[in-house]
Amino acid sequence: MKVSLDWLNDYVDIKGLAPEELARRLTMAGLEVKAIEAHDEADDTVFEAEVTTNRPDWLSHIGIAREIGAILNKKINFPETENSHSREPGPSVSVDIIDEDYCPYYSACVLEDVRSGETPDFMKKRLAAVGIRPVNFIVDITNYVLLELGQPLHAFDLERLSGNKIIVRRAKPGETITAINDNKYDLTASGLVIADESKPIAVAGVMGGKDSEVQGDTKNILLESAFFSPVNVRITSRRLGLSSESSYRFERRVDPLGVDLGRERAIYLIREYGSIGKISPVFSSGEPPYKSTTITLDIKDVEKSLGVRVLAKQIASILKSLELTIKKQTAETLTVKAPSFRADLSRPVDLVEEIARIYGYDNIPDTLPHMEPIYAGEYPAFHAERIARECLVGSGFNEVMTFSLIDDKVYESCGYVVKDGHGKGIDHTFIKNPQHKELRLMRPSILPGLMQVIKHNMSQGIENIQVFEIGACYKGESQGSLPEEKDKLASAMTGVVDKNWQSKGREASLPELKGIVEVMLERLGITGFEFGEADYWFLEKGATVSVIKDKETLGVIGMCSRGILKYYDIDAAVIAAEFDMNALANTSSFERVFKPLPRYPSSRRDIALLASSDVKAGAILEYIRSFNSKLIRNAELFDLYKGGQVPPGKKSLAFSVEFQAEDRTLASDEIDGLYRKLVSGLQKTFQVTLR
Amino acid sequence: IQFLRNIGSLPAKERAEAGSEANEVKRQLEAEYDNWRLELEGRTSALPKDFDISLPGIKPELGHLHPLTQTVQDITDIFERLNFEVVEGREVETEFYNFTALNIPLDHPSRDAFDTFYTEGGNVLRSQTSTVQIRVMEERKPPLRIIAPGRVYRPDEMDASHSFMFHQIEGLMVDETTTFSDLKGVIHLFLKELFGARTEVRFRPHFFPFTEPSAEVDVRCFICGGKGCSVCGRKGWLEVMGCGCVDPAVFDNTNKKTGTKNYDPKRYQGFAFGLGVERICMLRYNIHDIRLFFENDLRFLRQF
Numbered sequence: 001m002k003v004s005l006d007w008l009n010d011y012v013d014i015k016g017l018a019p020e021e022l023a024r025r026l027t028m029a030g031l032e033v034k035a036i037e038a039h040d041e042a043d044d045t046v047f048e049a050e051v052t053t054n055r056p057d058w059l060s061h062i063g064i065a066r067e068i069g070a071i072l073n074k075k076i077n078f079p080e081t082e083n084s085h086s087r088e089p090g091p092s093v094s095v096d097i098i099d100e101d102y103c104p105y106y107s108a109c110v111l112e113d114v115r116s117g118e119t120p121d122f123m124k125k126r127l128a129a130v131g132i133r134p135v136n137f138i139v140d141i142t143n144y145v146l147l148e149l150g151q152p153l154h155a156f157d158l159e160r161l162s163g164n165k166i167i168v169r170r171a172k173p174g175e176t177i178t179a180i181n182d183n184k185y186d187l188t189a190s191g192l193v194i195a196d197e198s199k200p201i202a203v204a205g206v207m208g209g210k211d212s213e214v215q216g217d218t219k220n221i222l223l224e225s226a227f228f229s230p231v232n233v234r235i236t237s238r239r240l241g242l243s244s245e246s247s248y249r250f251e252r253r254v255d256p257l258g259v260d261l262g263r264e265r266a267i268y269l270i271r272e273y274g275s276i277g278k279i280s281p282v283f284s285s286g287e288p289p290y291k292s293t294t295i296t297l298d299i300k301d302v303e304k305s306l307g308v309r310v311l312a313k314q315i316a317s318i319l320k321s322l323e324l325t326i327k328k329q330t331a332e333t334l335t336v337k338a339p340s341f342r343a344d345l346s347r348p349v350d351l352v353e354e355i356a357r358i359y360g361y362d363n364i365p366d367t368l369p370h371m372e373p374i375y376a377g378e379y380p381a382f383h384a385e386r387i388a389r390e391c392l393v394g395s396g397f398n399e400v401m402t403f404s405l406i407d408d409k410v411y412e413s414c415g416y417v418v419k420d421g422h423g424k425g426i427d428h429t430f431i432k433n434p435q436h437k438e439l440r441l442m443r444p445s446i447l448p449g450l451m452q453v454i455k456h457n458m459s460q461g462i463e464n465i466q467v468f469e470i471g472a473c474y475k476g477e478s479q480g481s482l483p484e485e486k487d488k489l490a491s492a493m494t495g496v497v498d499k500n501w502q503s504k505g506r507e508a509s510l511p512e513l514k515g516i517v518e519v520m521l522e523r524l525g526i527t528g529f530e531f532g533e534a535d536y537w538f539l540e541k542g543a544t545v546s547v548i549k550d551k552e553t554l555g556v557i558g559m560c561s562r563g564i565l566k567y568y569d570i571d572a573a574v575i576a577a578e579f580d581m582n583a584l585a586n587t588s589s590f591e592r593v594f595k596p597l598p599r600y601p602s603s604r605r606d607i608a609l610l611a612s613s614d615v616k617a618g619a620i621l622e623y624i625r626s627f628n629s630k631l632i633r634n635a636e637l638f639d640l641y642k643g644g645q646v647p648p649g650k651k652s653l654a655f656s657v658e659f660q661a662e663d664r665t666l667a668s669d670e671i672d673g674l675y676r677k678l679v680s681g682l683q684k685t686f687q688v689t690l691r
Numbered sequence: 692i693q694f695l696r697n698i699g700s701l702p703a704k705e706r707a708e709a710g711s712e713a714n715e716v717k718r719q720l721e722a723e724y725d726n727w728r729l730e731l732e733g734r735t736s737a738l739p740k741d742f743d744i745s746l747p748g749i750k751p752e753l754g755h756l757h758p759l760t761q762t763v764q765d766i767t768d769i770f771e772r773l774n775f776e777v778v779e780g781r782e783v784e785t786e787f788y789n790f791t792a793l794n795i796p797l798d799h800p801s802r803d804a805f806d807t808f809y810t811e812g813g814n815v816l817r818s819q820t821s822t823v824q825i826r827v828m829e830e831r832k833p834p835l836r837i838i839a840p841g842r843v844y845r846p847d848e849m850d851a852s853h854s855f856m857f858h859q860i861e862g863l864m865v866d867e868t869t870t871f872s873d874l875k876g877v878i879h880l881f882l883k884e885l886f887g888a889r890t891e892v893r894f895r896p897h898f899f900p901f902t903e904p905s906a907e908v909d910v911r912c913f914i915c916g917g918k919g920c921s922v923c924g925r926k927g928w929l930e931v932m933g934c935g936c937v938d939p940a941v942f943d944n945t946n947k948k949t950g951t952k953n954y955d956p957k958r959y960q961g962f963a964f965g966l967g968v969e970r971i972c973m974l975r976y977n978i979h980d981i982r983l984f985f986e987n988d989l990r991f992l993r994q995f
Binding site for chain 1: 746747749750751752753754755756757759760773774776777778779781782783784785798799800801803804808809810811812814816834835836842844846847848849855856864866867868869870871872873875876877879880893894895896897898903904905906907924925926936938939960984985986987988989990992993
């Protein structure tokens with residue numbers, strides 16, 4: 001809301017105050033002044049103030065003047081509204097309110113033989129200062145009163161109205177109106193209109209019709225001033241996509257006692273700067289909906305809420321300065337009545353806020369609360385996430401954050417139809433009013449987001465990319481019930497790792513990511529899991545493993561499918577994994593029980609094998625490890641190659657096996673014997689030969 | 692050594708001089724001998740003469756936490772030190788939890804500030820994390836000290852300072868005595884821990900439907916020191932968060948929903964506060980475009 005200081009000065013004396021200081025005082029009282037513009041040609045300064053929705057009374061210069069009066073303890077000069085001119089019955093106009101809920105009070109006056117003057121200079125300047133363009137004498141005055149008192153008014157050309165009845169009713173189906181902004185609107189049955197005997201002449205509280213708009217030479221005017229229900233004006237304004245300075249104020253609730261004042265002020269100004277032949281008595285229907293509420297405040301509640309003792313005298317003085325009337329005052333309580341323009345004051349707590357802000361928030365000291373000790377343990381899920389992040393960051397992965405809303409086309413590219421459970425459907429939730437048309441599916445998986453990140457970074461020339469994200473994924477709503485939300489952990493890598501001037505590095509591969517996952521599972525204390533073959537929509541069939549514990553799949557790791565790479569137009573292998581973070585957190589364990597260190601030395605022997613290409617290395621390793629649980633402590637694969645000296649269709653595998661007993665040092669020949677048995681077992685089981 | 696042994700046969704005058712000279716030679720011979728022996732044993736450096744100590748270090752590839760995660764962790768750490776508990780909740784919510792329970796009437800202009808995305812099933816994407824606080828109040832009795840970080844959604848046009856998806860952290864404390872001065876003290880402490888001990892803070896009256904009295908909290912602009920610049924919109928102050936005493940209507944709504952008097956406004960008081968994580972992160976690190984957080988360019992992520 002733009003505020004002219006020159007205008008304000010009519011109602012409260014601010015001449016001696018520098019604009020910056022006034023702006024600061026208003027800001028610290030809750031009316032934030034966002035900008036100060038000097039209008040030197042007009043010898044004026046204009047504030048741009050942010051008016052919060054609970055203070056519609058600040059949407060007028062008199063309202064802001066009142067606030068200044070309260071903050072600075074100054075007298076308010078209310079504008080002249082007395083029209084002692086005698087009222088002569090003219091054309092009889094009656095007002096019929098059909099829907100009282102939507103319009104509790106409607107009033108109008110007929111002004112005959114109006115001679116419009118030139119809009120006075122001071123009015124032109126002030127309207128321009130606050131961003132209202134001049135139209136003609138009558139309209140300028142109605143706008144002036146709007147910005148001065150906060151009461152929207154409308155002037156109709158009486159000659160253009162049919163009949164002598166004003167009907168305040170809901171629109172009839174099929175009715176339309178061309179508003180003063182030259183646009184035509186289809187009125188819906190729930191919108192309130194002002195109508196004459198034949199048609200709507202205004203969208204109530206929003207905008208008048210073009211047809212009955214007052215021109216510079218209009219002689220006979222119907223001047224309307226009313227109270228329209230905030231909810232209905234808001235609904236109508238939204239439905240039509242039409243708003244105005246008037247609807248803005250009606251939506252927030254105008255001062256019920258300001259309706260009559262606004263009308264009389266306009267008449268006063270027309271008489272002052274132009275002339276009116278005959279002014280009719282007021283035609284009205286309904287009552288201004290002012291319910292005078294009394295509020296009883298317990299004085300000690302002020303200190304109880306604010307933590308600072310404000311003396312009863314000061315409390316009373318603050319409330320009085322805000323134009324509340326003190327009805328009763330005892331040692332313990334204060335009973336007050338709020339003025340009609342403060343509908344936001346209805347409860348004791350509302351008074352506490354008024355006292356606090358006029359007292360000055362910065363005058364209230366800082367204290368630390370008394371805190372009853374509460375055991376606030378860390379959620380196990382948070383701890384698991386923290387460890388997972390540490391492992392991934394330590395392994396060279398960068399955390400990313402991608403949007404929860406994604407384009408569902410990627411699912412279609414993989415043969416999934418994202419519809420109501422038909423076809424290979426995905427349980428999903430769609431957004432009805434997305435910001436971007438394509439981003440309307442709530443992501444069931446984080447992998448599409450990671451691919452976008454990889455794509456973006458590749459287009460910047462970055463080839464070695466390792467990223468991860470932990471975040472919510474969403475299932476479907478069935479019959480409007482809330483969708484299940486699960487946290488997932490997803491990671492993806494592409495390019496070369498560990499490349500430096502000493503080493504050529506390694507191409508990102510499935511074992512690379514598998515190893516990182518294994519380390520993470522270890523750190524999470526997850527044991528007893530197995531790898532299995534898996535099928536996952538994003539990943540290549542035959543190059544995907546699942547991690548299973550107790551028959552539950554914790555997650556999958558694999559190479560992104562060719563279809564996905566093509567969809568994202570990525571020309572490199574990408575390895576990805578996605579895990580159910582909630583499941584990981586539930587199966588994790590951070591309890592550790594110390595295991596005594598081995599007392600006897602271990603011995604290492606290597607086994608080099610030639611195996612057929614289709615033999616699974618993992619199976620051989622598993623066989624070796626579980627061959628003799630008492631004497632074989634561990635085994636690792638340390639070499640794998642094909643080609644060169646190795647015959648086609650075969651591969652060479654080398655394992656190192658660690659032999660150790662808990663109760664003795666193993667003798668050489670004992671190890672040899674076990675080694676021979678192991679080799680023989682491998683030969684029989686996997687048809688391998690020793691190299 | 693032979694010489695040293697025979698030193699006694701020298702005339703007295705020459706004895707001292709000859710002795711010290713002899714000891715010096717003895718020392719040198721011993722040092723040479725030691726060196727020669729160490730070299731034979733291979734314990735001194737047998738480095739090539741052109742050993743290059745300037746060779747670049749081989750840096751292990753350590754990843755980075757996302758700057759928003761780091762900001763959330765820094766903020767939650769401060770509140771955990773004050774015995775607040777971190778909680779999380781769902782992102783897709785009902786209108787009840789996103790508006791009604793928070794005293795935001797559906798047909799009122801105050802609803803405009805909380806514009807939302809709707810799902811096809813008629814639910815909403817939460818526009819603030821206070822929904823989590825309401826759910827916790829329904830499940831627990833006071834006293835309560837919780838802090839809820841999480842994603843929120845508002846249908847704002849994406850530009851350098853707006854994103855339709857962003858992160859908030861909201862806090863709530865309820866106890867028998869929890870005053871406005873307590874709120875000021877806690878927020879003051881928090882902002883000093885976050886931005887530095889010399890941070891200047893001011894509280895401005897504002898309006899939120901779920902708090903009364905309400906305030907917006909500013910810190911003195913650290914770019915211009917308060918003189919006014921483009922970052923602070925020439926105000927000299929940067930708005931960093933909102934807060935206030937819990938409006939009794941919120942307690943009443945909770946009691947109504949649970950059919951209890953657990954949050955009796957006559958017995959309990961509370962305060963709540965909320966901040967935007969992206970905003971805090973952007974102010975701290977002088978990041979000028981919010982979209983960078985979600986673009987995830989590695990050249991951006993690696994700076995933090």
